[in-house]
Amino acid sequence: MGKSGKIYIIALLLLTCSFPLLAKTYDLVVYGGTPAGITASVQAARLGRKVLLIEPSSHIGGMLVEGLGGSDIDNHAGFQNSPAVSGLGLEFYRRIAVAYNRQVYFEQVVSQRLKDPAVWRFESHVAERVIKEWLAEFPNLEVMPDGQLSEDHDAVIKIDRRISSITLKEGLKVSGRIFIDATIEGDLLAAAGIPYTVGRESNATYGETLNGIRTENTYRQFEVLVDPYIIPGDPSSGLIPTIQDEPFGIRGEGDDRLQAYCFRVCLTQDPENQLPFSAPQGYKRETYEIYLRYLREGGRLYTPRANLPNGKTDLGAWHDLSHNLYGMNRGYPELSIDDRQKMREYHREFTQGLFYFLANDPEVGRLDPTLQKVWSSWGLAKDEFTDNAGWPRNFYVRDGRRMVSDYVITEHHVRRDDPTPVSDPVALAYWPPDVHHVRRIVKDGYAYNEGFVFGGDAWRPLPISYKALLPNADACENLITPTCLSSSHIAYGAIRIEWTFMVLGQAAALMADQAIERKIPVQALDYERLRGRLSDNAIVLDLPQAIK
Numbered sequence: 001m002g003k004s005g006k007i008y009i010i011a012l013l014l015l016t017c018s019f020p021l022l023a024k025t026y027d028l029v030v031y032g033g034t035p036a037g038i039t040a041s042v043q044a045a046r047l048g049r050k051v052l053l054i055e056p057s058s059h060i061g062g063m064l065v066e067g068l069g070g071s072d073i074d075n076h077a078g079f080q081n082s083p084a085v086s087g088l089g090l091e092f093y094r095r096i097a098v099a100y101n102r103q104v105y106f107e108q109v110v111s112q113r114l115k116d117p118a119v120w121r122f123e124s125h126v127a128e129r130v131i132k133e134w135l136a137e138f139p140n141l142e143v144m145p146d147g148q149l150s151e152d153h154d155a156v157i158k159i160d161r162r163i164s165s166i167t168l169k170e171g172l173k174v175s176g177r178i179f180i181d182a183t184i185e186g187d188l189l190a191a192a193g194i195p196y197t198v199g200r201e202s203n204a205t206y207g208e209t210l211n212g213i214r215t216e217n218t219y220r221q222f223e224v225l226v227d228p229y230i231i232p233g234d235p236s237s238g239l240i241p242t243i244q245d246e247p248f249g250i251r252g253e254g255d256d257r258l259q260a261y262c263f264r265v266c267l268t269q270d271p272e273n274q275l276p277f278s279a280p281q282g283y284k285r286e287t288y289e290i291y292l293r294y295l296r297e298g299g300r301l302y303t304p305r306a307n308l309p310n311g312k313t314d315l316g317a318w319h320d321l322s323h324n325l326y327g328m329n330r331g332y333p334e335l336s337i338d339d340r341q342k343m344r345e346y347h348r349e350f351t352q353g354l355f356y357f358l359a360n361d362p363e364v365g366r367l368d369p370t371l372q373k374v375w376s377s378w379g380l381a382k383d384e385f386t387d388n389a390g391w392p393r394n395f396y397v398r399d400g401r402r403m404v405s406d407y408v409i410t411e412h413h414v415r416r417d418d419p420t421p422v423s424d425p426v427a428l429a430y431w432p433p434d435v436h437h438v439r440r441i442v443k444d445g446y447a448y449n450e451g452f453v454f455g456g457d458a459w460r461p462l463p464i465s466y467k468a469l470l471p472n473a474d475a476c477e478n479l480i481t482p483t484c485l486s487s488s489h490i491a492y493g494a495i496r497i498e499w500t501f502m503v504l505g506q507a508a509a510l511m512a513d514q515a516i517e518r519k520i521p522v523q524a525l526d527y528e529r530l531r532g533r534l535s536d537n538a539i540v541l542d543l544p545q546a547i548k
Contacts, residue, residue, distance in 0.1 A: 026052045026142075028512050029166070029176035031149065034062035035498045036482040036505030037182030038131060039088040043509035043537075045138035049516065052174060053135070054147035056183075059393060060135065063498060065128040066392040067264030067384075069314040070307055071498040072431060073120040080115050081430035083547065084461065086540040089502035095130045096122045100309060121308050124266060124384055124392075147172070149187050151336060156191040161521075162478045163192055169337075178512040178522070179479045182505060185333050186401030186484035194471045194479065196401040198333050199256035200438070200451075200489040208411040210433060210453050210490045215251040219452045220437065222320050224297035226290060226447040240289045243440050243447055244327045257438035257451065258332065259493075260324040261395045262317040263351050266384040267304050270311060274379035275390045277356045280349040287350070288357045290447065294321050295367040301358070303374040312381055316396075318436060323351040326449055327439035333400040347395050398436065399492055401484050405475075407467035409487035414494050416460040424527045425463035425541045426507035426534060429500045432459045435493040453490060461543050462494050466530065469508055470522055477521035482508040503539060510534065 028044045030037045033055030041053040059065050074082045085093065090110070097106035102119065109119050135143055148169040149155055157164045165175040166188065181188035186196055202212045231237035239245050249255065268274055291301065302322050304313045317324035325347060332343055358364055359375040380390030387393075412420040414433055438451035468485045482504035485495060495504075510533045515522045531541070540546050 024050070025175040025177065026050045027176070027516055028052070028178050028180065028509065029174055030054065030180045030182055031166070031188045032056075032062075032182035032184075032483065033060035033143075033145070034182050034184065034483060034501060035064055035092075036501040036508070037062070037180070038135070039092070039502045039505035040180050040182060040482065040509040040512075041141055042088055042134060042138070043506045044513060045141035047509070047513050048140065049513065051138075051141045052144060052176070053141065054144045054168070054174070056146070056148040057393060058145050058387075059128065060143060060145060061128055061131045062184075063264065063396055065124045065131065066394045066396075067124055067266050067314060068396060068498060069123055069127070069266075069312075070117065070121045073117060073499060074115045075117040078455075078457075079430075080113070081461075081546075082110075082115070082120065083113060083545075084428045084430035084540050085499045085503075087503050087537050088506045089499045090538075092130070092134075092502060093120055095134060096127065099126050099130055121314070123309055123312060148337060149191060156188070156193075158192060158476065161474065161476060163476060166191075177478065177516050180505075180508050180512065181479060181481040182483050184397045184400045184483055186403065186481070189403055189471070189479060189481055189484060190401055192476055192479060194475045195404040196484065197404050198401055199258060200254050202254035203252035205254065206408065206410040206412070206488055208488060208490060210411055211488055212252040212254050213249040214451055214453070215248075217437070217448075217450055217452055219454055220318060220320050221449055222294075222299075222447055224294060224299040226293045226297060227445075228442045228447045239442070240293075241287045242290050242325065242328070243442065246439070246441055248441060248443060248450075256330065257327070258329050258400075259398045259436035259438055259451065260317075260326045261329045261332070261347065261397055262322075262324045263347060263392050263395045265313065265315040265351065265355075265392065266308070266381045266390075267313040267315055267378040268311055268381040269306070269377050273382045275382050276379045277359050278352070279356045280352045282349070283353050283356070285357065285361065288354060288361075291321065291354070291357070292363055292367070295364065295371075301368070301371055303371060304378045312384070313378075320449060323354055324436060325350060326437040326451075327441075332397070344395055348391060352391070399489075399496060402489075402492055403471060403481055403484050403486045405467070405470060405472045405486040407465060407486055409462070409464065409468050409485060409491040409495070411488065411490045414459050414462050414491055416458055419460055422463040422465050424465050424467065424531075426466045426469070426511070426530070426539070427464045427500060427503040428540050428542060428546060429462040429464055429495045429497070430546060431494050431497050431500070432456065433490050433493040434496075435489060453493065459494065461546065462491070463542055464495065464504065466507065466511060466525065466527060469504065469511065473521055473523040477523065478515070480508045480511055480522055506537065507534060507539065510537070
């Protein structure tokens with residue numbers, strides 16, 4: 001063999017070692033280690049399918065392991081939604097109960113329909129341990145963290161309307177019979193050429209009343225009047241940080257705005273387990289001018305409170321002024337991997353600076369000494385997110401892309417009075433339409449939050465049709481999404497709860513199993529047969545089941 005031939009063989013061996021191809025085809029490839037991705041993988045593995053669960057980040061569990069320890073179960077005075085937590089979703093919480101040695105009380109709560117939100121809450125590091133142990137029970141289930149889908153145009157190969165393989169950023173190629181996009185961003189379905197939308201539809205699109213631009217927002221609106229201009233009263237001086245310079249728009253018109261994202265931060269008052277707040281690199285006090293003006297006008301800012309086990313917080317943000325950065329996440333689903341990371345870093349630095357500011361700034365202390373005393377008593381939990389200095393690695397992506405198929409869940413399906421009937425549900429979403437403000441602008445000379453829709457008494461628990469999880473057959477015949485459902489902006493607000501995603505993930509796996517077994521497109525499923533499988537797995541499908 002000549003010298004050039006030897007060099008070729010060595011190069012080929014090096015290439016093979018650097019980018020090993022996965023030789024086997026999986027029955028089910030799940031992209032996204034979210035709560036839906038976990039339950040889809042567990043359900044398929046229990047059915048004996050060969051499953052690969054791919055997670056773009058280093059941690060499996062989505063928001064369950066990124067700070068969201070209280071996922072809206074029985075925490076609302078007007079209703080009790082825990083009876084709708086079913087199937088593998090309920091099994092997850094049972095496992096959490098075992099981890100906290102509270103399983104006897106948990107079973108009492110479930111069997112007697114007691115309303116106690118605390119029993120459903122957990123710390124992120126506990127959830128991550130539970131999830132790892134759960135997934136490790138199945139030898140036919142492979143888990144691949146740090147498996148980011150390639151950004152190349154040919155990352156998804158489709159043959160005759162079926163996904164044949166996907167390529168990850170590291171060069172790995174993965175083949176499967178059915179694919180599930182369990183991300184919130186919808187990266188796999190987008191790369192597969194499946195139609196989707198981002199943002200708010202107009203009210204006219206589906207004949208809705210709550211979509212699009214909201215001209216009157218009283219919910220989580222500023223409690224005091226805050227001058228938005230750098231030089232108070234002078235529009236020509238420009239706007240202070242967190243306020244966007246854009247026209248109000250026309251009521252009911254659509255746009256590409258997304259409800260705000262935030263970090264669900266875990267704080268503690270335990271000095272032995274506390275990392276003190278510190279200023280981020282490049283901290284600028286003027287970034288937080290709006291908070292000072294709010295206090296000067298007599299407003300009362302939010303403070304942490306213990307709502308998780310061991311005195312910790314799941315510090316959410318839904319207030320008129322908090323670390324919910326209204327309008328600062330525009331375009332996130334369509335960004336590159338690197339640009340998404342920059343947006344996360346911006347949110348993290350802003351939030352880190354805000355907590356430091358509230359706990360330490362002298363003027364805050366003069367304006368509201370009680371506020372500062374409370375904030376200065378808290379710090380990051382040392383035993384959470386230990387690989388990231390106590391900070392969650394990801395923020396709360398409340399919505400991203402949403403698939404568009406012939407079947408679209410809309411406000412009409414969620415209405416209490418004369419709702420659009422659903423004859424083929426695979427889960428019951430028991431939460432009101434809930435979409436946070438999408439921007440902070442100027443209205444009538446003052447700062448104004450726009451976009452929030454929540455609560456009221458005009459909604460009903462939503463049976464979710466299996467058709468909303470499926471693209472049109474001409475787009476793709478072997479993909480299912482339990483997280484980027486075909487739904488309007490408003491309807492998605494009633495669906496986007498972590499335990500609902502768990503139930504939908506399990507349903508998606510049962511759908512995939514039937515398609516694999518019968519060798520049919522996912523659109524050709526036999527719903528009555530599917531409903532029997534859902535019932536066998538104790539999945540709640542309608543309100544009578546939830547309240548009986």
